[in-house]
Amino acid sequence: MTRDRIEILVESIKRLLRRGATKSLQNIVRKTHAADLSIVFRELSPTGMNTLFHMIKDIDKKVVLLSELEENTFLDFVKVIAIDDLVQVFEQMPADDAAELLGWLDEGMADEILQKMKKEDSLEVEHLMSYGEDTAGSIMMPDFIALKEDTCAKDVIAALQNEFLDVEMPFYVYVIDEYGRLVGVSSLRQLVVVQPDRPLKEFMAKDIVSVKTYTDSEDVAKLVARYDYLAVPVVDNDNRLVGIVTVDDVIDIISEEATGDILKMAGVGEDYIETQTVLRGTRIRLPWLFTSFLGGIGAFFIIGGFQESLAKFTYLAAFIPVIMGMGGNIGTQSSTIVVRGLATGKINTRDLWSVVFKELTIGLILGIVYGVFIGIVAQVRFHTELLSLELAFAVGLAVLVSMTVAALVGSLVPMLFEKANIDPAVATGPFVTTSVDIVSVYCYFMIATLLLGI
């Protein structure tokens, strides 16, 4: 459903809720996809959510709706809904989704829900929750199709029709030995194509890509994306199959990773959420601003050291913004290109020097271009003043230096961080901008005082 159609949906549902038009609401709810309802929920008051939720007849629809909710919407919703209704839904929910939602709740509530759930369901969920955050184990789905290698095609299909009827994504049939170790895989596609009486071991693929329970979820995502898999099996240290990560989760991971990088580079916490409280937002954003505050104070003392020069040539101050701005901006360009390049694998730390050298060259060229521009501006503006030529040359040179240094720092720093296994996105933003500010200001005044012989 397109954004505008969602908006129309939201408006009409809100109106009907106000009017308490139960019948029409039930109609809409029946006709609307659960994933769309989850977006509608974002716009509703908790009581509104509650009313709507109880109009959903189909439990599976409730399951999808809840598992698609965002953290904050979900947390608002659980405030109003009866715990038993929640339990009922959680019992039907795929364990990986349930584990994620419960992870958002405070422990007390999560435990209460787990207590009330059927033992076999809650055990699965608790097991998943025991894996470290952002690992394959924590996002995998523990129900999958696994059969012994001598099962023949038609028996596999029979199994699909019976015991595996409620497996969420039955696109691969995994083959295990008597110890539950992963030995092969066959696609549902192959199954319908081969002779019904052929055993799995004859047509299964034996070169299987699998991940460990502790594999970083972003690496799992990269894997699935690169090989165009629909799911990747997760094994424990003894290569026993314990779950699968499916492509729909991978899509979420990739999009979240990108958002994380963008926010980190802007000096906002990786998991910054618009809908969180002002105070939390403030706390998350304070630290990076502090780094740049220190940078500013640094520049403050540097400039303070050039009081006399400024006293003689007050107009030197007027060039501070443009020199800082040009350096800061090209520095951001370089670091962004490198950070994103590293994240998408288009840049490799092995290419360190070629990448840095290229950015350096670009910085130099652009530095010359804008150095000349600014020199001209200075000359035009101050040609009456004495030493105006030296001034023009000084500011031009300052821009050139600041832009070149900025491109160098902006590309070198993230590369080095990556090499040192420090997340370049998180480290680059504050470090680059701050250091570039200081360097720019310092170089500017050094050059100016030298050339103007102050």
Added chain:
Amino acid sequence: MTRDRIEILVESIKRLLRRGATKSLQNIVRKTHAADLSIVFRELSPTGMNTLFHMIKDIDKKVVLLSELEENTFLDFVKVIAIDDLVQVFEQMPADDAAELLGWLDEGMADEILQKMKKEDSLEVEHLMSYGEDTAGSIMMPDFIALKEDTCAKDVIAALQNEFLDVEMPFYVYVIDEYGRLVGVSSLRQLVVVQPDRPLKEFMAKDIVSVKTYTDSEDVAKLVARYDYLAVPVVDNDNRLVGIVTVDDVIDIISEEATGDILKMAGVGEDYIETQTVLRGTRIRLPWLFTSFLGGIGAFFIIGGFQESLAKFTYLAAFIPVIMGMGGNIGTQSSTIVVRGLATGKINTRDLWSVVFKELTIGLILGIVYGVFIGIVAQVRFHTELLSLELAFAVGLAVLVSMTVAALVGSLVPMLFEKANIDPAVATGPFVTTSVDIVSVYCYFMIATLLLGI
């Protein structure tokens, strides 16, 4: 394969290429997944690629390898490989991938390849290439499984084993009427579960989500991501089924969209590629720097207007960097949060005022915090000077104002752009930073001159 293992692979292949150790190379090539070879290619010289390519026996492997190559690697590769080898691969390649690769070539070469391809293959590809860039039509796969609604389950399976044997992603069976119009869909899963003699119309799903050939590919991606589909059908204006977009393409779209946003916000062209020439890189990055150059010049003339104040209180200049820096950084934070929030659908233009108000509040709080900090610094540094208290108050107030305004502009501007259907990512970066710079400097000197009574 993890990054380090890829690096090892690259190194050994390079070594073997130097030694011309054909046998061992053939072994490695046979054992390595085509997707991994495509990454190895990035690191090889054209001739190296050529040698390796001809060691691949399996044509399908060649197909995957080529379709996984990045634009620049592919363009290097086609310089060395014989056109007929290319044609051979393109004939086997899924039309959507072929269309993408040919789109990268200059027309002359693309035409030559299309000429040499078997008519039926080339027609499919040319058809795809005729759709607008970034539309569902241009990324869809034209081969899919479509059957009439009275076909019964076992006949569908029979069809899978024969006519549809080489369909790439056979997870949905689409149901069409006699005019080829899409009327239903059934999953491969359902097929093996239902009674073999039941016709499709009895168990197919009738509420089908489909997209038009001209639907924006990013909207298609959002759709697939939201509903956890494996593929979405593409129909023409008469609702005739013409292709499907599969989840593996969706993953690429989502990741590219995110990269595009990050680069645009940093004032770099959306499709900036690290590996492109220095000159192209320079040209792409020049424009945004020019905006910020104009901003700097603006600030230059503003400060120039306060010559006398600066002459009296030279140390006023020392505060310019910190005031500009704090404003600029919080502005970037706000605009990044809003732009990414809009892209991921977590922020909606309908929430304009609540979002802006929240950012404004955060800006105000952080402004007070850092205003006080800087006031203290000023007081400590200049307590001996006359009017030191007024100065401290002036700079503190300036920071407060500049940070509040920055948060306001940073959140309001992208929201307005989105409302006006202008890509907020592209417009925000330059606009926000530049305007914030000017406003900050102006407010600072106004406040200072007033309070210091200059």
